[in-house]
Amino acid sequence: MQNIIIVGAGPTGLLLAQILLARTGYKVTIYERRSDPRQLEPASDRTFPIVLQSRGLRAIRAIPGLETAITAQSCRSQGLAIHRAKGEPRRITRKLSTLLIDRNRLTRVLLEQLVQQYGDEQLSIHFDCACVSVDVTTDQASQAVTFQPKNDEAFVAECDRLVAADGARSQVRDCLVEAGQMQCDQEIIADVYKSLFVPRISADGGTELDGDRNHTWSLGNGIRLIMAPQPDDWLHGTLIFPPNNNPLESLETAEAVLAFFQARCPSLGQLMTLEEAEALRLRPVSTFLTVRCDRMHWGDRILLIGDAVHAVSPSIGQGCNASLQDVGVFAQLLEQFDDDWSQALPAFTAQRLPDVHALRELSDFSFPRSKSLGVEFGLRMLLDKRLGRWLPQLKTPMSLLMNGEQSYGEILEQTQGWINRVKQSQVKE
Ligand SMILES: Cc1cc2nc3c(=O)[nH]c(=O)nc-3n(C[C@H](O)[C@H](O)[C@H](O)COP(=O)(O)OP(=O)(O)OC[C@H]3O[C@@H](n4cnc5c(N)ncnc54)[C@H](O)[C@@H]3O)c2cc1C
Incomplete structure (x- = not known):
């Protein structure tokens, strides 16, 4: 039995818990700094809607019944209504529909599905309990992590593997960076x-x-x-x-x-x-905080996943989709390496890191800030709708991202010319 601690009960941590428990040989303990979302009003202060598209949904489909449960708490979106000061809004209808779900509602559904399926022997979840430090010495037999409950004394928990799913301000990641075990650039968005x-x-x-x-x-x-x-x-x-x-x-x-x-x-x-x-x-x-790291694992013990390792600007609506996709990629690697984390962890960094770096480029430079490029962007979107099938060079990163079929790396390669121009226009600003 492998003892796993997951730090963070966001969409990434909760879906990964589902994936691990659906396999055999795992015991999962989740620690979450915030309170239990099942006890919060659906519209609490720190929440926002998330657009889920095929990239994220594909990972969710690995768990039978989960997509149906999420869909029941979502609205299906056919596109966009752009409102003006007067008159009817301009409606843009997309070929592929997406799901709109509130972030806290999404975590609530994931959590409910998890606790319905797994009992105390396999799963325990501790809310109001924050990870405060991680022991990064390598010669220990197990991984030690220190937690601080809201109204109690701090304690140390031990595990075989630790998962950092604690979002853009990840404490696990910060401990690794402080100990010189990985590099990470963080930026506050304007x-x-x-x-x-x-x-x-x-x-x-x-x-x-x-x-x-x-x-x-x-x-x-x-x-x-x-x-x-x-x-x-x-x-x-x-x-x-x-x-x-x-x-x-x-x-x-x-x-x-x-x-x-x-x-x-x-x-x-x-x-x-x-x-x-x-x-x-x-x-x-x-x-909004963005994060770019040089790895997604540490040794054969720690997995960094989701926003903890690649938070991006929400402007292109990919953060959660990419995070859920991380889970799907890691699940495939566990299958491939027979749950041997010492092989799956480095393979995860090797396979996924180039893609999440490409996502960062796309999220920083898909939308132009200069007026002239803004006009060209609008024109390209319009022409793409009519002629995109014959002139793929007109495609903007957004239309390819909405499609959900290509990897971020492939989309970046196809739209590199546009991305370079937006980047140059920002340097000139
Ligand atoms: C306004 C806004 C709009 C967005 N819109 C979209 C969108 O349309 N589409 C899309 O794909 N993405 C969108 N995103 C991004 C998306 O919300 C994130 O990518 C996604 O939530 C990442 O999931 P996560 O589980 O990795 O991290 P999080 O959702 O941040 O969850 C991390 C969890 O870890 C907990 N935690 C943090 N520190 C600790 C600690 N020390 N100890 C214990 N627990 C801890 C946190 O409380 C949190 O519950 C949007 C983001 C914002 C801010």
């Missing part, structure tokens, strides 16, 4: 965000936004709003803005926040309640 929740249909039924597509508003000066429908007829989303340009900063009352939305994006303003306007005013601003 934009910040606040989560936002409004009903999709107004109380009097007079206003209703489409329940089968994402909604976007561009408010100028780098301020934008993205809202995704949820199955309970709510919209969950994010207000994204440059840190020095928080449109709500000077608004001191809920009425002022409501008036701001009613004036700047009326279709959403009509749906917002005074209560939500106040909650939004008080809600904390969150930052």
Whole structure:
């Protein structure tokens, strides 16, 4: 029996637990810093919608019944509604539909499925319990990890293998970096965000936004709003803005926040309640962190997976899809090497690292920031829709990413010319 500790009960840690327990010979213990999501309201402060497409869903399909459970908590999206100050939104319909699900809802479904299937002998989960340090000496027979429960004394737990699935601010990774065992570049993205929740249909039924597509508003000066429908007829989303340009900063009352939305994006303003306007005013601003590492494992003991090892900007909607795909790739390697982690771990870095580095390039440089490239980007998207089949050189990274068939490395290779031009335009800025 292999004793596995997974740090982090996010989408990556929970799906990996499912994969390991579906094989034989594993006992899994999960430690999560946050509280049990089953005890939280669906719309709590730190959540946001995630667009799941075939890349992430393929990994989920390895567990019978899981996709159905996730789909039941999602909305199917046919595309995008781009809202303007006046009139009907411009609707873009995509060939392939995606699933829209709130991040906390996704973890809740993954968790419920896990605890329904596995009892205490194979699985234990500890919430409100943060990993604080990892012993990185190599000559020990087992891996020691120190945890700090919220209301109790710190303790040390031992395991055969440790999984760092603790997200962009991974403590496991930081311990390895501090000990000089791996390299990692971290960057705070220029934009910040606040989560936002409004009903999709107004109380009097007079206003209703489409329940089968994402909604976007561009408010100028780098301020934008993205809202995704949820199955309970709510919209969950994010207000994204440059840190020095928080449109709500000077608004001191809920009425002022409501008036701001009613004036700047009326279709959403009509749906917002005074209560939500106040909650939004008080809600904390969150930052995006990106992470680029030189490996995805340490020795034959530690696996680094998901955002812990490759957090990217959410602009291209791939972070979670790539993280779930990591799990799928690692599962194949466990199968190939008969659960011998000493072979599967280095093979994982060798196979997956080039792809997640390609993802980072795509997420940093797919969208142009200069006006002229922005116009060209719009034109290419339009022409691609009509002529893309015959002129593949017109394709933007986004259309290839939505397709979900090619690896990130292949997409980068095919669109390298465009990526280089966006990169150069940013150097000139
Ligand atoms: C606004 C926004 C929109 C996004 N939209 C999309 C999208 O449309 N499509 C997409 O694919 N991706 C999207 N993403 C990215 C996606 O959310 C992440 O890639 C995904 O959640 C990664 O999953 P994870 O399990 O690796 O990490 P996380 O979801 O970050 O989970 C890590 C878990 O580890 C826990 N943890 C952290 N530190 C410790 C510790 N020391 N001890 C114990 N536990 C710890 C955390 O509490 C957390 O629960 C978006 C991200 C943001 C911020």
